[in-house]
Amino acid sequence: xxxxxxxxxxxxxxxxxxxxxxxxxxxxxxxxxxxxxxxxxxxxxxxxxxxxxxxxxxxxxxxxxxxxxxxxxxxxxxxxxxxxxxxxxxxxxxxxxxxxxxxxxxxxxxxxxxxxxx
Amino acid sequence: xxxxxxxxxxxxxxxxxxxxxxxxxxxxxxxxxxxxxxxxxxxxxxxxxxxxxxxxxxxxxxxxxxxxxxxxxxxxxxxxxxxxxxxxxxxxxxxxxxxxxxxxxxxxxxx
Numbered sequence: 001x002x003x004x005x006x007x008x009x010x011x012x013x014x015x016x017x018x019x020x021x022x023x024x025x026x027x028x029x030x031x032x033x034x035x036x037x038x039x040x041x042x043x044x045x046x047x048x049x050x051x052x053x054x055x056x057x058x059x060x061x062x063x064x065x066x067x068x069x070x071x072x073x074x075x076x077x078x079x080x081x082x083x084x085x086x087x088x089x090x091x092x093x094x095x096x097x098x099x100x101x102x103x104x105x106x107x108x109x110x111x112x113x114x115x116x117x118x
Numbered sequence: 119x120x121x122x123x124x125x126x127x128x129x130x131x132x133x134x135x136x137x138x139x140x141x142x143x144x145x146x147x148x149x150x151x152x153x154x155x156x157x158x159x160x161x162x163x164x165x166x167x168x169x170x171x172x173x174x175x176x177x178x179x180x181x182x183x184x185x186x187x188x189x190x191x192x193x194x195x196x197x198x199x200x201x202x203x204x205x206x207x208x209x210x211x212x213x214x215x216x217x218x219x220x221x222x223x224x225x226x227x228x229x
Binding site: 006043044046091093106107108109111 | 126163
């Protein structure tokens with residue numbers, strides 16, 4: 001089946017620094033990827049839609065300058081948390097759409113990245 | 119009102135029992151419905167994918183969608199301790215890949 005890989009799985013950074021998280025589609029091309037954020041015991045909240053070769057579309061309330069998204073190729077999207085603060089500590093998950101002729105659009109998720117800002 | 123409502127549980131059932139997980143939704147434009155399983159500290163894993171109304175079966179799992187009542191169900195037969203996880207329902211519009219998630223139901227299967 002389709003595989004989405006995220007790296008790093010865990011990262012600890014100091015307050016004020018920037019952290020980059022990568023999301024790769026391993027065996028398919030993804031023109032669209034999605035970035036979610038999940039706090040403990042809560043559901044996934046969509047942050048932005050990453051479009052290959054164009055600007056990301058951010059959800060209401062998500063700071064574009066804070067969460068930089070780059071989708072430079074059909075298999076890679078990156079999320080950079082800039083000037084991280086402790087309140088940015090969370091579980092960040094990416095997903096990618098696989099277009100299947102029989103079932104339409106299927107969304108697969110990466111394993112997620114735990115960010116802790118100290 | 120949230121677009122997708124799901125009882126967060128927790129839900130505990132004995133091993134071998136049939137588990138019923140449910141969601142309701144309010145957006146009539148939703149046409150794709152999914153169930154994901156999420157183990158602690160892991161990304162969601164796609165379990166079932168359904169388009170429009172009807173039933174879909176895959177092994178011990180059955181997904182049901184009733185668009186007339188805007189009700190989504192997931193049934194797990196012969197439940198196993200390894201089924202213990204959080205189950206998330208999700209829905210999306212036709213042509214719109216944005217998923218709207220329920221809050222997730224935390225399920226524990228007791229050996």
